[in-house]
Every structure is written in C-alpha cells, then in structure tokens.
Amino acid sequence: MNSTVIIRFLACLSCALAAQSAAAQGDNAHGGGAADAQQYHFLGFGDIGYLSRDGTDEDGFVIGQVVAHLVASMGESFSVFGEFSATARDTEYATEVERLIVKYDFSDRFKLSAGRYHTPIGYWNSAFHHGAWLQTSVSRPEMVRFGSEIVPIHFVGVLLEGNLPSGDLGLNYKAGFGNGRHANIARAGDAGDINGDKAWMLQLGARPRKYHAFDIGVGVYNDEIALPLTADVEETTVSAYAAWSREQPEVILEYLHSKHEAVGGGASGTTDGWYAQFAWRLSGKQRDWKPYARLEKTEIDASDPLLGGRGLDYDAGIVGARWDFNPFAALKAEYRREEFGNAGRENNFRLQLSFVLTQL
C-alpha cells in the first residue's frame, strides 16, 4: 500500500518533469527567455537577544538562530525551497535542514511537493517558520516552539495543496502523507520511518477574497508512534485557527486537541493547548511601534501515554512591544510570566534584535 503510493508519486513527479522540459523547449522555440531560466532568491534571517531570568545569575546575551532560505525556480512550475539553520548550543552550533521542498505547481488547485516540511498543524508552525523577524513576538508559543513534543513540528513526505473552487470564499487545502515522529518524539523521521505506519494530515482553510487578511482553518493529523520502551501510541490531533494579519489589529488564535492511545489497548489520555495573541500597529509618527500581548495554556492528562508525566503543562502571560526601527530589522522587548509543569513559576525578560536579508 505504502510503496504503491510512493511509486504513484514518483510517476506523477516524472510526468511533471517531462511536461516541464517540454514547456521549456516550447518557450525556447518561441524565443521566450524569461520563463525557462533558473532564478534564485536568497533570504537570510537572524537574531541576537538578551535574556534575564528570575532567580538565576545566568542573564546574558544570546545568539539566536541564523537561517538561510534559498528558493530556486526552474521554469514556470518547478521550484525548490530550502531552509537551513545554525543554532547556538552550549558547546557548538547545531546545524539543521529545517525544510527542503521540491515542488511542482500544476495549477492553483494542484501543487504537489516532496521533502521535509513544517507540519501543517494550526497556523504558527507553517506561517513563520524560522524567521524571527517575521513574527511579532520574540519567541513562538510554547506548544509550537522548536523542539516541542506537543506538536510534531516537522514531517518528511509528500504534500498536495491548492485552492478549492469556492469563488469569493477562498477555500484551500493541504493533504500530507509521510514519516511521522521519530522515537525521539521531538524529531521527524528524516532518515526513514521507524515503523510502517505513515502519518497523514489534512488541513482545510479559507482566505475570503473580501477580507484578504483573514485566515481560518481546521485540520487533523494522525500517526502511530513507535516508542523504544513502551507500546506504540496512536496520535490523533485536531486543530483550529483564526488569524487577522492587517496589524490594526493583528489577532492570532490557535487551539489543538490531541488524543493518545496505546496500541492494543491500555493507557490513553488527551492534550489540549491554545494561545491567543493580540497586537496593534500604531498610526502616524508612531507606526514603527507595535505593542502585543499573548496568553498561552497547555494541559496534559497524567494518563497520556505519550506526553503524560513529562512536565509539559504550561501557563503563560506575555506582554511586549516591537519597534521596526529599520525596514529590515526590528527590536522587540518582551516580559513573560510563565508556569512550567516541571519547573514551577518563572518571570523573565527578553530583548531581541531580529533582521532579514533580502533583495525584495
């Protein structure tokens, strides 16, 4: 079954490449030059921060992530996207292929791709990626932070996406199939799936033409996770989001509910997580400023066979301000009052200078 799907995908991709080659030859025959040329675009993101935590003397400067994003478009419909990061650790820089996507656009309704993605669960995970400058706040919500165990941040596989014929409603979809979580559940199965059960996901969204800054969507994700010491766990996550990105206001709401069940019966439990972020871009001479606030909560059943007992419950209130002092750089100040399931309450302050490198 799985190999049949893969063979069909490869056949489909081969046809797409053959069609692409024919189209490029057609362009040449008509003297077209722009369409068949390879075009590259580079984006770079980076951030430098200062972190001050309650009850510790380890305050100090932090080099955040350095991110390179390369887009290569080869002809009208074939493109490659790559996102690569270097993250400061205690003794080294950890490098990672965050995303690597080979994509063929058949039409607005069908865009087929293969590679490593940020899993299309909810909004934030597939909206801001590793671009700290793109997001209003200093950091991502805890339930979708990088390295999170709550949500499978990455998946490796194939994705079909596009618009649905819906007129002004602007409905769209993403359907994915691929390797689910690794035995280290914070990672994807990059080097291959650890069991024969593939993850699948479906997300339906809407961007109404009349309210083009409005995004709303629901999704479902399913996987069977092989754990080294205990029974496999079936994971089903449903998510919903709504976002208004016009900045006056900017609102992002996201909710997810996961059910985890030991395969063959036994333990089961649920995880619920949500956040609500509100921001407002000021007007006139103060338009470079954007104050914001966010509330977050994650609750996990103690009986949850995947996430229970890991101390991942979380509660936070965040307030901050962003200053876009340059068209390509922003300074953000953020105060966070957080309560971790395994580490108690903490107050901390973060300052971040983030920037983008672009030719746009």
Added chain:
Amino acid sequence: MSRTVHIMARLTGWLALAALGLASTPRAHAEEIVTSSPIAIVVHRDTAVDNLSLEELRSIFLANQQFWDNRMRITLLVRAPQSDERDFVLNRIYQMTEAQFRQYWIAKMFRAEVPRGPKIVFSTDMTLELVLAIPGSISFIRADAVTDDVKVVRIDGRLPSEAGYPLQ
C-alpha cells in the same frame, strides 16, 4: 524576582502601556493616493481575460491566484518604489504600506507559497514592453499611457474611461 528582571519587566510594561495609550488616540486617515489619470490594469493580448472583479484582481495581485483559467502562469509586474502608480496600487488594491507590502512578499516566499516575488519594472515603457513580451503577464499603468500593444482589463465591468471605474 531578580533585580534585572524586575527593572526590565517595569520597562516593558511602561512601554506597552505607553504604546497602547498612543494607539487610543484618533487614527489619522490613511493617505488617499490620487493620480491625474485612472490606473489601467493591462495584460498580454493573448491572455483570456476581459473582466475581473476588484476582489479577483486583489487575489491575483496577492498571488493567492497564480494561474489563469487556461493554466498559464500569471506573471505579476510591479513598479519600483517611489512611483505614483505603485503608491496607488498599494493603497487601493493591496491596502498595505510599503513596509507591509515588503513583509507580505518575504513571508509569501518564505512559506514556499510562491517561487518568486513580483517582477519589478522601472517605467511605463518597460511595463508595456514586458507585458507585450511575457505571456500571462499582468500589470498596471496610467490609463492615458495605454497603447494598442496590450489589453486593458475591465474591473467590475468598467473600463478606466467609464464612470464608476474602481481604480480612479
């Protein structure tokens, strides 16, 4: 609470409160961009489109629609900054500031939703040349600069010369 966090927390709180205070002042009206001639939406002559609603046009300019109905790729040509035509289109079609427009396209590329941003053109003559040369292209120029080499698209059923045309 440590002294540093305490001080920084207060600073952040004051900053946010001050900013919210400023936000509550009456918002200045968005600057209304006016050109001496209506803005015409022009496409390659072979493009099978004669009329678009303003919402459809916005969807194309936002790259939410990237193909024409005959599955030909849409190539969007946008004037470089500091032209009246660009200011008009950002104001009326995109409803964005220059900074928001830039961030929109950076995000769009970063999300792998588009393989490239709009092609930048530097003059009306260059716009006309490229619309003529690139099948599937769409752009905008002042209506009084339109030539027979390109096709003018009706918006909401109206041409730039007609009363009620939405881009004037």
